Amino acid sequence: MTKALKEKKKTKVSWKQDPDRVKRDIVNAAIEEFARSGLSGAKIDDISAKTDTSKRMIYYYFGDKIGLYERALEAAYQKVRDGERKLDLDALAPRDALEALVAFTFDHHRRNPDFIRMVMIENVHHADYLRQSEVIRDLNAGAISRLENLIARGEASGDFRPGVDATELHWQISALSVFNVSNKPTFSALFGKSIYTRAGQSRLRDRAVAMVLGDVLKR
Amino acid sequence: MTKALKEKKKTKVSWKQDPDRVKRDIVNAAIEEFARSGLSGAKIDDISAKTDTSKRMIYYYFGDKIGLYERALEAAYQKVRDGERKLDLDALAPRDALEALVAFTFDHHRRNPDFIRMVMIENVHHADYLRQSEVIRDLNAGAISRLENLIARGEASGDFRPGVDATELHWQISALSVFNVSNKPTFSALFGKSIYTRAGQSRLRDRAVAMVLGDVLKR
Amino acid sequence: MTKALKEKKKTKVSWKQDPDRVKRDIVNAAIEEFARSGLSGAKIDDISAKTDTSKRMIYYYFGDKIGLYERALEAAYQKVRDGERKLDLDALAPRDALEALVAFTFDHHRRNPDFIRMVMIENVHHADYLRQSEVIRDLNAGAISRLENLIARGEASGDFRPGVDATELHWQISALSVFNVSNKPTFSALFGKSIYTRAGQSRLRDRAVAMVLGDVLKR
């Protein structure tokens, strides 16, 4: 064994002595595999193979496959909601803020397909695991209250039509942004890939913005 | 054995020797189970239990689990696209036709959650099986050409803005109608069920119509 | 359907009305499949696929898989022993007859690999089915008595050493001629194919003749 290899091994071992790092390592591998193959499709062996530790550690830290899945789902939500905080809606006028929000959400979901796939997989499982997670519920409550603020500002300024509902608005934005990613495989298989080129996605983002603003803004 | 049971058995026997009925019976059970649990989640035993024949017949007629899944997917598409033909767009003025199409599609998908779930499951599997099905591709080509006719009429009459793209329009309508069903479990778990009440769905359908028309109609 | 096709179909149907032809057809397909894949390796479906009739006919005429195998084994022996009768040993002087017999047997087995494979498969099955066949036993009794005649002539003429045993001589000739075919796959895989070229086989036949004559002829 060369000296370089020894060093590498030493580094690896030092990881293993760091439980948090090991856990994060496992969760990341889990997200990839669950996102790729679904809950029953993903194999514990495949997940552990993507890991720097052994399969046994998954059981040591997460109890069982479901436990790991729940943590992976939470981690996926956490990461995405963290990313959303980068957008400061309050700094913009209501109309601009709404436009920015739709465009940002559209792009943000595009950049996080594994998150979207985790959500779809959770839908396949009737949201049974998501429903049990307080963590995720808390994360999403924040998203709604941000929208409520924006709507209040928009109605006050006279830019938005009266009676805009925060949950419905979230539904509208989500529908366009999530579908774009979640149904890419079937949609592009059936209707060609033109819509998923860079230009095609840019056009769709414009359509999404136009659709939401067309419904929310006062004519 | 009660008389009722005997009757049932007799009925069952009369099904035998009717291959098409047996096949349809199996495919229907398969759609239910695949829609409920996904490709790896669904068990051949559970499917056959929902059937009036034995597990063995699944292999007799469909070869293996994948073969059955492919046929179930095709059957699900066929059924839904058949239902869509009931809507005669040509009888309506372009604006009314578009409005009717969006509202109909929204409701039609709501009424066929198993189809939507099959599509989502196929997305989980990267559309690997859909891509191989000529049947499905042909079915969907029809949907696009219907839209092209409508767009042509709308542009000719001056109701639609110029440059409406059929595939993009299909994407817009689908996003709203599919997301509404595919993400119902997570969305209602996170944001309450108010949106999935009869009144909530009615409002969402209105939103969907407003969004699409707002983008397509000439101002 | 064209007229030509109709004709073909008619011909086929007329075969089916000829039980003996159907049986022969099945047995020939069975020999090929059993020889290729062994008793458990051969599938009834594969055999019937090689046939001009349906799988059901196999059961109709042969009862079950074993029944068909037994008949196929008998047919294979019959065919080969029939071929052996072409060689008229009595027309030759003892030494020449022996030489001719060895060379002929060597070539004859080479030309009938399916027979040899059936024999090896039967050996794998501990000769359980051959032992029950009177047909086969009778066929082989003839082979031994032919040898006894030859030995008697050879000893009488003084060409052969005294005490040559017919069964042992049969063993000697068979060992060389059967092994050459039965072990061709492994032998050529391990030691190259040079021995199975036309020239190589010719040399081996010479060796076989030399070995048998070297042991039987008086020095």
Added chain:
Amino acid sequence: MTKALKEKKKTKVSWKQDPDRVKRDIVNAAIEEFARSGLSGAKIDDISAKTDTSKRMIYYYFGDKIGLYERALEAAYQKVRDGERKLDLDALAPRDALEALVAFTFDHHRRNPDFIRMVMIENVHHADYLRQSEVIRDLNAGAISRLENLIARGEASGDFRPGVDATELHWQISALSVFNVSNKPTFSALFGKSIYTRAGQSRLRDRAVAMVLGDVLKR
């Protein structure tokens, strides 16, 4: 539970955690079953029943049935070729060495019928698995080079006729020694068991020696 059984169980437990022993145990059982029943005839359940571990371990260590078969085939060759090394040909004069080699090989194969049966089964399968095994090819290369040495010595001493080919000589010896075992079931079923008595086998070994020496030695 008797005391004896308890002891046995204790012994069994002590085997656990000794992977090599478990593997060897499985391979030995596999050789017996494959030799008895062939590749498709042997059942994984039957093999595991002959084992001190569970069926599951076969898959744990060998992947699948074919994987186990390949290892069993290799182990069978290894064992037999190991046994052959006991014979020190270089210590004997060429003529004596050749005589010893033929007699030894004849007896050695007789004592290892499972090996011969594995070879025949591999021939049934067209040597598909043997061809992939480097292990086996290497083992057999050694056998040929031993023969080449002997031939060189015999030609140098003038005992052997010129032009003896190692592969052909190996073929000659193998034919007689392998056929004797591989075809014992059919041969004894057809021509009686006299040849497989102790005396009969002794005579056949003499015949085999005479046949080979008769062809190789200079007259």
Added chain:
DNA sequence: TATGAATGAGGCTTCATTCAT
């Protein structure tokens, strides 16, 4: 904290065979 060895339960599939006409 960490792990290689082991496993029970259950899933998918094959195959010879029979049923009903």
Added chain:
DNA sequence: AATGAATGAAGCCTCATTCAT
């Protein structure tokens, strides 16, 4: 004489999980 439809039994294999250290 012939057959398409149907099937029970049994085989192979996978997978999450636990054992023993």
